[in-house]
Amino acid sequence: MQPPNFFREIKSSQFTPDDVLYGDQWNLPNIGMPNAWTTSRGNGIRIAIMDVATNLNHPDLAPNIVPGFDPTGQPIGFDTHGTQVAGVAGARGNNTIGIAGVAFEASIIPVRMGFTPFPNSNILGTTDAWVIECFNRCRDQNQLNADIINCSFSLGSPSSAVTNAINSAVSNGRNGRGCVVCAATGNNNLNSVSYPANLPSVIGVGATDQNGHRAPFSNWGNGINISAPGMNILTTNPPNGYIFENGTSLASPAVAGVAALLLTIIPNASPSTILSRMTSSAARTGGYNYQNGWSPQLGAGRVNAASVxxxxxxxxxxxGQSYLCSGQQTYFIPDANNVTWSAGTGITISPNTGVATSQVSNDGFISTIFASINTGFLTINESRNIIIGAYHNEFFANGYASSGWFSWASMYMPLFFSYNVSDLSNRIQFGYAPMIGRTTGNPWQTGQPIWPVGGVSGIQIISQPQGWTNVQILGDEIRFSNGDPEGLLEVRLFTSCGSTTVILSIRRQ
Known part of the structure; x- marks a missing residue:
């Protein structure tokens, strides 16, 4: 019996926007945006750009701008800084003009917390009352209802009242799930992270150069959580142009943009979960000494959108179960509330509950369970191969004596896809001991593939030439090996759907 031949849809692993200046945005491929954009571009997420002012009419920002807030009562003054920050986070992408922001389909909320009275000035005029009111408005669902708040500024000495407002937004924003607050560490090349980036509730963002090193101006030390490109960054500039700029002010909105993409996939995640996912997947660049995943120069490293x-x-x-026999099995996805189920040939499944029934009584084959998950922002499609009824194909794997790894001789793997060792608590692993003629005390060579134990009711091992077969039990893992890498090890798995066996023959290539 020939193994089933599946049609495979091959999807592009990258998305390249058509913005005419995208080729000058080295920072976006540097953090894996083309890969991340194949899944999400931030649609539906609201990013508050809390700054001195943002140009509302810039052609690359206007399509994403939504109503904001200005408590200052001051004339607009100079809106350069806020316009540049907004461009990194959410300049409209794939619109044939200018640049692309990290979350180029997200909404940008301009929140004016102060003003700059002079052009090209580092002077920021603000009051605690203005800042507090801005955070409160971002927090409240019936006001600005921000998902993410970006703070590319330093407020100098800490204020308990301002800190309380920030913490309230992080705890109570997003209808109780909490606003994600990102802030720049500062541009003084100091071992001191600026306020409010140094608050435990805030994601403190430093800047990297093109090679993943700390930018020479970027503040560092306790309080830095993660970093992003902040040198020679092309961004929007008022009234309708573009400019290359440097600063942690441009690194922070990049992380805010990545957080926006992440929230479209896991919209109920807390700010601490968003931070944890970004730091655990960050690129440990720069050659720094990362202790427990953190270095004082870059925090967890450079943000990696593709990985997160x-x-x-x-x-x-x-x-759910790997085998679907004559009864019913329920399939599910943890914590996914809006799932629509469907299945391939030989299976009927309830589209709402995931309860599946086999339509095969004797001779079986591989079919597929499909799940369409609606997160509220995008749709994620998942599938899993399921064995229905008895299965009796024979498969061969080619073993390499030098490495102890096996690859499939056929174009697809039998039963299911290969799992990482950490994915399942129960598994069977096949391989061989590397030293010819010796099994006892032989160091184990890791083998491929790995199968879940579920659905296997019996195991028979045949070793050729005849000799000792090593059966090693390590925790929940059972390993079989032939002491002779020149020989052949045949393992028969008796399925729970009948007496027919699945035969795996492992041999050296």
Whole structure:
């Protein structure tokens, strides 16, 4: 019997926007945006740009601008800084003009917390009352209702009243899920992170150069959580142009943009969960000494959008039995509330509950369970191969004596795809001991593939030439090996759907 031949849809792993200046935005491929954009571009997420002012009519910002807030009562003055910050986070992408922001389909909320009275000035005029009111407005659902608040500024000495307002936004914003607050560490090349970036509730963002090193101006030390490109960054500039700029002010909105993409996938995640996912997947660049995943120069490292989005998607794996016999099985995805189920040939499944029934009584085959998850912002499609009824194909894997790894001789892997060792608590692993003629005391060579134990009711091992077969039990893992890498190890798995066996023959290539 020939193994089933599946049609495979091959999707592009990258998305390149058509913005005419995108080729000058080295910082976006540097943090994996083309890969991340294949999943999300931030649609539906609201990013507050809390700054001195943002040009509302810039052609690359206006499509994403939504009504904001200005408590100052001051004339607009000079809106250069806020316009540049907004461009990094959310300049409209794939619109044939200018540049692309990190979250180029997100909404940008201009929140004016102060003013700059002179052009090209570092002077920021503000009051605690203005800042507090801005955070309160961002927090409240019936006001600005921001998902993310970017703060590319330093407020100097800490204020308990301002800190309380920030903490309230982080705890109570997003209808109780909490606003994600990102802030720049500062541009003084000091071992001292600026306020409010140094608050435990805030994501403190430093700047990197093109090579992943700390930018020479970027403040560092306690309080820095993560970093992003902040040198030679092309961004929007008033009234309708573009400019290359430097600063942690441009690094912070990049992290805010990545957080926006992440929230479209896991919209109920808390700010601490968003931070944890970004730091655990960050690129440990610069050659620094990362202790427990953190260095004083870059925090967890440079943000990696491709990695953090991939990690978030892996959360939506279909759970349930690997075999579907004559009865029913329920399939589910943890914490996913809006799932629509469907299935391939031989399976009927309830679209709402995930309860599946086999339509095969004897001879079986591989079919597929499909899940369409609506997060409220985008749709994620997952699938899982399921064995229905008895299965009796024979498969061969080619073993390499030098490495102890196995690759499939056929174009697809039998039963299911290969899992990482950490994914399942129960598994069977096949391989061989590397030293010819010796099994006892032989160091184990890791083998491929790995199968879940579920659905296997019996195991038979045949070793050729005849000799000792090593059966090693390590925790929940059972390993079989032939002491002779020149020989052949045949393992028969008896399925729970009948007496027919699945035969795996491992041999050296």
């Amino acid at each position: 989005i991939s990690s978030a998607l892996s959360y939506f794996r279909i759970q």
